[in-house]
Amino acid sequence: MPKREIEGDWVMGWPDRKRPVLVAGKDSQGRVINGRAPITELEGLITPTDAYYVVNQLEVPEPIHPDDWVLTIGGEVGRPIEMSLRDLQKLPGRTVRAVTECAGNDAGFFDYLTKGGKKPSRINQQDMQSRAAMREQRAVPSTEEIGNESTTTCAMSAGEFTGVPLAEVLKKAGLKAGAVSVRMEGFDRGQPDLAVQYRSVGRSDFKLVDPGVINYEKGLPLEKALHPDTLLAWSMNGEYLLHIHGAPVRAVVPGWSGNWWVKWLQKIEVLNHVPQCYYQKHYFVYGSSPEDPDKEMITAMGVRCIIIDPLDEDSPLERGAHKIRGLAWSGMGAITRVEVSLDEGRTWRDAHLEEPRERWLWVRWSYLWEVDKPGQYRIMARATDEKGRVQPQIPWNYQRKHFDGIVPTDVTIV
Ligand SMILES: Nc1nc2c(c(=O)[nH]1)N[C@H]1C(S)=C(S)[C@@H](COP(=O)(O)O)O[C@H]1N2
Numbered sequence: 172m173p174k175r176e177i178e179g180d181w182v183m184g185w186p187d188r189k190r191p192v193l194v195a196g197k198d199s200q201g202r203v204i205n206g207r208a209p210i211t212e213l214e215g216l217i218t219p220t221d222a223y224y225v226v227n228q229l230e231v232p233e234p235i236h237p238d239d240w241v242l243t244i245g246g247e248v249g250r251p252i253e254m255s256l257r258d259l260q261k262l263p264g265r266t267v268r269a270v271t272e273c274a275g276n277d278a279g280f281f282d283y284l285t286k287g288g289k290k291p292s293r294i295n296q297q298d299m300q301s302r303a304a305m306r307e308q309r310a311v312p313s314t315e316e317i318g319n320e321s322t323t324t325c326a327m328s329a330g331e332f333t334g335v336p337l338a339e340v341l342k343k344a345g346l347k348a349g350a351v352s353v354r355m356e357g358f359d360r361g362q363p364d365l366a367v368q369y370r371s372v373g374r375s376d377f378k379l380v381d382p383g384v385i386n387y388e389k390g391l392p393l394e395k396a397l398h399p400d401t402l403l404a405w406s407m408n409g410e411y412l413l414h415i416h417g418a419p420v421r422a423v424v425p426g427w428s429g430n431w432w433v434k435w436l437q438k439i440e441v442l443n444h445v446p447q448c449y450y451q452k453h454y455f456v457y458g459s460s461p462e463d464p465d466k467e468m469i470t471a472m473g474v475r476c477i478i479i480d481p482l483d484e485d486s487p488l489e490r491g492a493h494k495i496r497g498l499a500w501s502g503m504g505a506i507t508r509v510e511v512s513l514d515e516g517r518t519w520r521d522a523h524l525e526e527p528r529e530r531w532l533w534v535r536w537s538y539l540w541e542v543d544k545p546g547q548y549r550i551m552a553r554a555t556d557e558k559g560r561v562q563p564q565i566p567w568n569y570q571r572k573h574f575d576g577i578v579p580t581d582v583t584i585v
């Protein structure tokens with residue numbers, strides 16, 4: 172066996188193992204505007220900051236100096252207030268470790284599992300640079316391009332976030348009795364990218380709703396807004412937020428998909444209704460088609476489990492003992508069980524859940540597989556949560572959001 176690579180990188184002048192590197196797309200000034208995380212290379216639980224995935228629906232705004240930044244809190248409150256970063260930092264703080272996952276992550280597997288066809292690669296190293304260029308040109312992709320482009324597995328990461336519960340800020344302003352939702356507005360402004368919208372659906376032969384130039388915004392239902400782990404965060408992984416992740420302050424909404432985690436916050440508005448924001452009503456929705464009149468906003472992620480080792484690409488494998496490893500998490504409830512099947516799902520055996528099992532973080536799991544007969548093998552894994560929900564929980568929807576199906580790994584044993 173060839174020796175596995177050790178001196179992959181020079182870090183602080185010393186040779187080290189290869190480090191996970193973000194696959195990024197840059198704008199014409201060389202600034203990263205999107206990125207895919209090399210999640211199958213994750214060791215441990217927390218994604219290093221410079222390998223954290225990046226998704227932006229609108230143009231990335233120019234940075235605001237933290238000293239010039241104020242957050243306005245108004246609407247259905249007793250005392251509308253303005254708070255600086257220092258004001259926020261005077262309130263009781265909180266740290267939460269949570270998975271951020273883009274609602275469109277793994278969308279390509281929806282079609283593979285329902286219609287069959289070619290299995291998308293577990294990690295789709297998309298050409299993020301050509302995406303960035305298309306975005307700047309505002310080009311509408313052809314159906315062929317859409318067919319080749321789906322985000323698999325790398326639009327998710329996990330981090331440690333420090334900030335203040337949104338509930339503390341709302342308490343300070345004083346919620347009025349009629350409060351129903353909390354609109355969070357970012358200071359990024361622009362027109363939604365048509366290419367992104369068409370890719371989400373997987374075709375470009377229908378008419379999109381075009382809201383024109385808007386700020387990114389979402390109206391968080393009050394119950395989730397008041398959950399103590401819903402934060403206004405200024406820190407990620409032990410340091411101040413990077414600009415691309417929403418500095419000075421972003422929302423952290425554990426268990427709910429990334430689109431709820433509004434970056435570059437500038438305004439919080441308490442409402443007596445759920446607002447019809449573009450990204451709430453037209454894009455991050457469940458529905459049967461673009462014409463469906465009963466679209467429903469998406470909220471919590473489903474029950475998720477992925478195999479990160481081995482991957483299809485690792486095939487062929489030699490006979491003997493192999494450790495099957497993966498990650499499991501859920502927006503719906505704590506993970507209590509992961510099972511592995513080696514016979515197309517006929518029988519399932521418990522995998523070992525590795526501690527810790529934090530509620531909003533993923534759980535690492537492993538299964539020792541002894542295999543001595545050469546042949547084709549299909550490895551499947553599925554997670555169960557504390558309420559007994561077994562994946563998948565989320566049905567196919569035309570926007571292909573919140574995929575939580577069981578994606579097998581196929582390997583040959585020689
Ligand atoms: N202001 C603002 N917040 C935003 C977005 C955006 O376009 N503008 N994109 C959302 C989406 S769709 C995702 S998946 C997450 C990604 O967060 P990250 O780039 O820090 O990983 O940010 C969310 N918050």
Ligand SMILES: [Mo]
Binds near residue numbers: 430
């Ligand atoms: Mo997203």
